[in-house]
Amino acid sequence: MKVFNPRKNWYKNFFQIAILLLLVYMGIRLWVDKTYAPDFEAYCPLGGLQALGSYLARGSLACTMTSAQIMMGIMLVVGIVFFSKLFCGYICPLGTVGEWLGKLGDKFKVRFTLKGWPDTGLRLLKYGLLFATFYFTLESSELWCKKFDPYYAVASGFDTDVELLWAIGAILILVLGSIFLRMFWCKYFCPLGAASNIFKFWWWFAGILGIYIIILLLGGSLHWIWPLAVISAGGFILEVWRMKKAGPGLVHITRSKETCIDCHLCSEKCPQGIDVASVEKVEHVDCNLCGDCITACPEANTLQINRRNMRWLPATVLTLLIMVGIILGTKWELPTVDEKWGTKEQIEQAGVFTQEGLKNIKCFGSASAFANQMRSINGVYGVSVFVGNQSVKIYYDKNVFEEEEELQELLFTPAKRVIRPIGKEVNELEKYTTTVDKFFDPMDVYYLQQLMLQKSKAVAFETEFACPVIIHFYYPVGEAPSAGKLKEIIESRTLTYTASGQEFNVKLNYELMSFDENPEILSRIDYIRAMYTPTVMKFNKFSSFTQDVLRQYRISMEENRALRSRYSYLVSHLSNDEGVVAFETWLDSLGTEMASIVFVDSLTTAGQIDAALHADSLRITYSGGRTGVVENPFSFNNRGEEADYPDNN
Ligand code: SF4
Ligand code: SF4
CATH class of the missing domain: 3.30.70.100 (Alpha-Beta Plaits)
Incomplete structure (x- = not known):
């Protein structure tokens, strides 16, 4: 007798659609809300397995991985060992896209199911990728698969971790493979698919890992690459050898021969192409308990889970695993x-x-x-x-x-930040002392600088260690805000700023704890001195020379103060002369920035240094050893003078 038979597999569809909607939401929010910084791999179980591997092999977590991913990886393993590849069947976005594209291929009758040796041979691919993924990740502590993972590439908008050509190639493989060959990505290309199948043969994985641990405990030394290679190669052999008898999972699709009418709809509808109608218990390595076969079956209670009406079981277990993973992942954190x-x-x-x-x-x-x-x-x-x-x-x-x-x-790193230049008419400044709580990091210094630039007339600030941190703000006389206004500025809860043409929104939580309303008054020159940080660079074996062989070429840097961040270019250029051994800046009595270019008298001359300063281009050696030539942005209107070293008076 026919009973109600929903035409759709809503258990699976619910998860697939929910995940895709969640990703769309994250994508749209990322676009409109600049404070939003989603981690698209935050709950990726493959990332979690790699992070766990990295932790066991190197004692550190890969990249930005946290316990949340590790817990999802562990939940994936628990799910596979006791149930099936539920993640693959219900929530993997690539599996969903591959399945839906496959339906398109069916519509145009261009999709094939590979069988025999092409199927066997291609299955090796994903084990190769699994080995490479773990090998490179454990070697570098960077998630190697980010370079080409189609999901990560699309979700992150092809961010800097993505190798563009690799990712485009992988997307083409996913799209074209899915249209023309049944579940191409999952069966042949996905490293997580390979790992999942290995966990279906968990005794193999546990055995090799156990032997490896015993070797280490007995004092042996064996690189982790060997167990990784044996587990990967053995996984492939087991998959093709025991393809239809992968076990021993606790939960299976079962078919009742008594009520089956041999219509073969179940085999037709199985996304993996498993011939469900020919077995009484589905133990195929590709089965992920998606339930499509049960939905397709026209005969009530013919296809079941463990001969019971438990169609709800996989979705319920998956929900529980995700919840447990999230709860444990947030409660417990492994150090990176x-x-x-x-x-x-x-x-x-x-x-x-x-x-x-x-x-x-x-x-x-x-x-x-x-x-x-x-x-x-x-x-x-x-x-x-x-x-x-x-x-x-x-x-x-x-x-x-x-x-x-x-x-x-x-x-704590004390900092000095000039917010804006002081006008020529400003002769005196007020220095206000405050203490600010929840302010500690160099990033806080940057955020405060942006905040004060936008909302106050402060010209500079400097930080000093204390609990809470002391911050001195400098204002031209009469420009300081009231204590209430300053509190309002510092306790702003959001900050929007633009850097490198990009807009950023940041959430802040600083608290102004104290404000001394009686400022210290400084002269212009004292302010300049207070905010000044000298540049000191020594090179070309500076310390091997005694003071009596050193001299200096002193020159004003006043025309070049806006180029302070590029002094290293000038120094790199000057260091091409092996007689030049140091570059130091300082303020003279009028507050003018001066540079002392220190040289070895017998190796070079002040004239050669002056010529180098006035060169049309600078020859630079970058930190990696690469060299380059850039136009000289520095200008020196006055000649320098030679003097003894040290003598900055
Ligand atoms: S056999 Fe059934 S549950 Fe298993 S993958 Fe095929 S359709 Fe899904
Ligand atoms: S769909 Fe149901 S009735 Fe038809 S072959 Fe499969 S198990 Fe038998």
Whole structure:
């Protein structure tokens, strides 16, 4: 007897449409809301598996990966081992696109199902890609598949991590492959598809990993590339050998021979091309419990899950897995970099200091740079750096650092920022002292600079370590706002600014804690001195020369002050003369910026230096060793003078 048979597989359609709508929403919001910075890979289980692999092999997390992705990777594995490839069947956007394009191919009758050796041979491709993806990711701590992943390329708008030609090639493979060959991407090209099939043979994966761990525990040394290669190669062999008998999962599609009328609609409708009508239990490696066959079957209770009416089971399990993954991922965070260089005893007795709100810590690179910086500090024995919530834990010697504030001071970089030039008519300035809470990071300095530029007449500010941070603001006399107005400015909750032609919106949470309404009065020259930061660069073996062989060529830099950020170009150019060994700037008694170009008397002359300063072009060596020639933007209207070194008076 026929019962109600919904024509659509709503369990699957709900997930597929919801995911695509979510991505469209993220894309539109990204376009209209510049404060929105979505991480399109935040919950990617393949990224999570790579991050976990990176953590186990190197003790660090790849790229911007966090525990959220790792938990999704673990949930993927749990889902496959106990149920099936639910992620592939229900929520993978590439699987959805491939499936829908396949329907287009069917409509025009151009889609084929590969069988025999072409099917077997092509399945090797995804294992090769799986090996390469893990190999390069673990080697570089950057997610290698970002270079060509069609999903990431499209969702991120082909951002800088994407190799344009690779990504376009992968998109073409996805589109054309899906139209002409059944589930081409999933069956033959997807590294996550390969990983998922390996987890269907979880005993193989667990066995090789177990042997590898035992070798390491016994003191052996074996590079992780070997278990990776064996697991990948073995996965391929198992997939083609046990294709129709991949098990032993706990949940299967079952067919009742008693009620089946052999109409073969189930086999026709299976997106994977599995011949459901010929088996009593679907154990095919490609089955992902999508349920399309159940929906297609005209006979009630013929196709079921484990011979029961549990069509709801895969979708429900998937929902639970996602929820558990998200909850655990947000509750627990693995450090991106976790390095301990102290002895076991030192670490056991170390104090642990936590600092949050480090906006500069954004990825594996900045996390590693932070760890390297801490290594050089006496009394620091290790760090754990968390990119996800931009915080750090520092393991320190309590005898060296008696107060945690000392460590906090180590992390703080005092800054001086000129917001706008002062007018020629300004002879005196007021210096107001404030304390501002939730302000710590160099990014905060940049945001405050933008904020004050837009909303106040402040000409400069400088920061000083304290808890909370001390900030001195400089105003021309009479231009300072009231305490209430300054509080309103500093406590702005959003900031919009433009950099490199792009508009950015940032959320802020600074709090003005105190404001000294009695300013210090400074003369113009004292203000210039207070805000001045000299440039000091030494090179060409400066320290190997004694002072008596050094002289200086002193020249005014007043015409070039707007080019301060490019002084390194001038210095690179001057250093081509091996007799030039240092470049230092300073202010003379009138507040004019001067440069001392230090040279070895016997190797070069002031005349040669002057000629180099006036050259039409600068010969530059960039940090990677590459050389180049650029037009000389510096101008020197007056000749310099030769003097002893040091003598800046
Ligand atoms: S056999 Fe059924 S559940 Fe499995 S993939 Fe095919 S249609 Fe989906
Ligand atoms: S669709 Fe149902 S009735 Fe038709 S062959 Fe498949 S299991 Fe049998």
